[in-house]
Amino acid sequence: MRLLSKKDSRLILDPLADNNPITIQVLGVCSALAITAQLKPSIVMAISVIFVLGIGNVVISLLRNIIPSKIRIIVQLIIVAALVIMVDQVLKAFAYTLSKELSVFIGLIITNCIIMGRFEAFALGNGPWRSFLDGVGNALGYGVILIIVGFFRELLGSGTLFGFKVLGDSVEKTGLYAIGYENNGFMVLPPMALIVVGIIIWVQRSRNKELIEEH
Amino acid sequence: MEHLELFFKSVFVDNMVFAYFLGMCSYLAVSKKVSTAVGLGAAVIFVLTVTVPLNWFLDQYILQPGALVWLDGNSDTPELSAYYGYDLGFLSFILFIATIATMVQLVEIVVEKFSPALYNSLGIFLPLIAVNCAILGGSLFMQSREIETALLALNFGFSSGIGFFLAIIAIAAIREKIRYSNVPAPLRGLGITFIITGLMAIGFMSFGGMLTAEDEEEVTEETKTAIDIEEKIEIDNETAQAEVSEVKN
Numbered sequence: 001m002r003l004l005s006k007k008d009s010r011l012i013l014d015p016l017a018d019n020n021p022i023t024i025q026v027l028g029v030c031s032a033l034a035i036t037a038q039l040k041p042s043i044v045m046a047i048s049v050i051f052v053l054g055i056g057n058v059v060i061s062l063l064r065n066i067i068p069s070k071i072r073i074i075v076q077l078i079i080v081a082a083l084v085i086m087v088d089q090v091l092k093a094f095a096y097t098l099s100k101e102l103s104v105f106i107g108l109i110i111t112n113c114i115i116m117g118r119f120e121a122f123a124l125g126n127g128p129w130r131s132f133l134d135g136v137g138n139a140l141g142y143g144v145i146l147i148i149v150g151f152f153r154e155l156l157g158s159g160t161l162f163g164f165k166v167l168g169d170s171v172e173k174t175g176l177y178a179i180g181y182e183n184n185g186f187m188v189l190p191p192m193a194l195i196v197v198g199i200i201i202w203v204q205r206s207r208n209k210e211l212i213e214e215h
Numbered sequence: 216m217e218h219l220e221l222f223f224k225s226v227f228v229d230n231m232v233f234a235y236f237l238g239m240c241s242y243l244a245v246s247k248k249v250s251t252a253v254g255l256g257a258a259v260i261f262v263l264t265v266t267v268p269l270n271w272f273l274d275q276y277i278l279q280p281g282a283l284v285w286l287d288g289n290s291d292t293p294e295l296s297a298y299y300g301y302d303l304g305f306l307s308f309i310l311f312i313a314t315i316a317t318m319v320q321l322v323e324i325v326v327e328k329f330s331p332a333l334y335n336s337l338g339i340f341l342p343l344i345a346v347n348c349a350i351l352g353g354s355l356f357m358q359s360r361e362i363e364t365a366l367l368a369l370n371f372g373f374s375s376g377i378g379f380f381l382a383i384i385a386i387a388a389i390r391e392k393i394r395y396s397n398v399p400a401p402l403r404g405l406g407i408t409f410i411i412t413g414l415m416a417i418g419f420m421s422f423g424g425m426l427t428a429e430d431e432e433e434v435t436e437e438t439k440t441a442i443d444i445e446e447k448i449e450i451d452n453e454t455a456q457a458e459v460s461e462v463k464n
Binding site for chain 1: 235238239240244307308313316317320347348351355356401402403406407410412416417420
């Protein structure tokens with residue numbers, strides 16, 4: 001027997017490309033862009049969102065028949081906030097410098113539109129297992145974009161990956177720098193995150209013409 | 216002066232959208248027409264102005280380490296209080312978001328009751344705002360930057376709102392114009408909006424140098440002391456060398 005039925009595996013795979021939360025649904029851009037100057041915080045952020053969205057979707061799905069629809073937004077926010085506090089405390093305990101670096105952006109996972117969007121659109125109407133898959137799938141789709149952006153910004157901006165000097169030493173002029181390559185300091189600045197995402201959207205939509213918007 | 220500086224800093228230098236990308240979701244979703252953008256922008260100003268000072272009081276009197284000392288009347292001599300060692304900082308996310316969600320709901324009810332006209336223009340955006348990153352971001356930045364007085368917090372909330380308002384109106388106007396331009400098909404809509412926002416953010420970075428006059432003085436002082444130390448070391452070296460040569464002689 002296969003682990004996932006075909007329908008279930010679509011729940012995970014769709015958001016990775018053709019229904020990506022960031023580039024197609026435009027959800028969760030808020031806290032995504034500011035922390036992608038380097039690869040490591042991007043990955044930590046992606047893992048945090050996978051955790052919060054996966055568990056949160058299950059909890060909401062279990063409670064979906066009990067929550068009164070009028071106050072559901074507050075209930076959802078409280079559940080997310082509790083999960084995010086857990087993530088925040090774990091990061092503070094085991095990766096203090098990184099949690100300082102991410103500063104308020106871990107807290108802003110609470111208002112990450114992906115999370116509320118998936119709660120509203122999926123978890124309120126589906127069972128726990130499918131909601132879990134949907135949550136993990138969407139968070140992965142979010143994480144993929146984050147990691148792509150983080151990869152290019154760190155590589156082109158500071159010539160490193162995870163802090164390792166993969167392109168050689170820029171001060172002592174070794175590796176690529178020996179033949180005159182220079183870091184593009186612009187990539188480290190926040191606005192470039194937006195432009196990199198714009199380019200990702202461009203590439204994706206030129207490969208898949210169905211996604212093109214009218215205006 | 217302090218207030219004026221904070222105002223300019225929050226509107227231009229630390230603009231919510233262009234410097235920190237907060238509120239991007241609604242910024243991208245509701246910026247197709249200027250008229251709706253004005254509605255959302257006004258709602259954000261309003262809610263930020265209300266929630267940031269409110270959360271400031273929560274932060275000061277409940278969340279900060281030792282903030283609970285007023286409970287048994289020992290505000291002047293905090294060491295004597297039974298609550299001196301308490302630190303509820305980890306609760307800030309949940310308290311802030313609860314305040315914001317209830318305030319938004321409250322504002323919605325009040326506005327609907329007393330000003331149906333305003334409700335019709337603002338009302339549809341209010342539920343959107345509870346989950347707007349700019350609102351929670353305002354409160355979290357207020358906390359992490361340790362804003363000192365309630366008035367400054369009010370100022371911070373209001374001016375951050377203005378910053379968001381400016382950004383969303385600017386992009387909505389540009390998007391209305393760009394509809395008549397010949398944009399490459401795959402970039403149409405979302406893609407070009409991202410890139411334009413990036414360019415605008417680069418433009419806004421030029422405000423960054425505006426308010427750094429004081430910082431520069433500090434920096435020069437620091438470098439001065441560094442230079443002094445270097446000189447001292449050099450002089451020490453010279454005297455040491457002189458001593459050595461004397462001994463040789």
